[in-house]
Amino acid sequence: MHQRKIPLYAGCGYSFTMQIIGGKWKICIIDALRDGPLRPSELFKAIPDATERVINQKIKELLNHKIINRTIYAQQPPRSEYFLTELGRSVFPLIDSLDDWGEKNRAVYEDVNPENISR
């Protein structure tokens, strides 16, 4: 595994929250599970821009962080389903706010040269 060298900074609530739901794909996963449990393969289909490997990694983090949980069916071939925990559902309002802000303010950057937008 990967051994962290610089301790995570969580001095403020938002830094902490960002550790849980930040990164490139986590919110996508949470959002995809809104309407009910999904099997891994369904999750991959729901987020086609991400590789399966990354989704698996992020699933693991979300499991560790108790945002999602898993049902494993004792079948062959294996079958499992991921679903949101109570804690996971509690981030819906955050996602919605972030999403609304983004959709609303996307237009602000539309008339700008991309060179001037990027970091």
Next chain:
Amino acid sequence: MHQRKIPLYAGCGYSFTMQIIGGKWKICIIDALRDGPLRPSELFKAIPDATERVINQKIKELLNHKIINRTIYAQQPPRSEYFLTELGRSVFPLIDSLDDWGEKNRAVYEDVNPENISR
């Protein structure tokens, strides 16, 4: 400068928002400017955990993204001040929600072995 190879993913509003306020220090900067303009040196003092270089980089991004703006006084030694734009102030509710969620749910992880929390 740095030339991006993988295009930024902003397929959803929240991905877009995350590009604007995500990363390790941007929200800290926005938050620090809540109570009024600050000079760079004051900003550094307000966020002692970050290096000045990083703050400067993030300032640049926030300027590009029209979240903050700058007043430059024609003085010597130079004097400038950063302040939030209208757009910048519009993210307060987001920050507050993220912060509240973090403070509220921090405790969830307190009884857990750190090994099981990290990614």
Next chain:
DNA sequence: TCATATACTGATAAATTTATCAGTATAGCC
């Protein structure tokens, strides 16, 4: 003249995150 204070920028290294690709395990079916 020379050091000072201030607001930056450049170059590069280190750390972290994400992507790529290949491999494991197993019951059931042909």
Next chain:
DNA sequence: GGCTATACTGATAAATTTATCAGTATATGA
């Protein structure tokens, strides 16, 4: 036996972000 489908994991490369450290410019005042 060999193939399939499924849910993963490992190793490593590539990309990106953050950190480290040094340097620029300039009016002012000692």
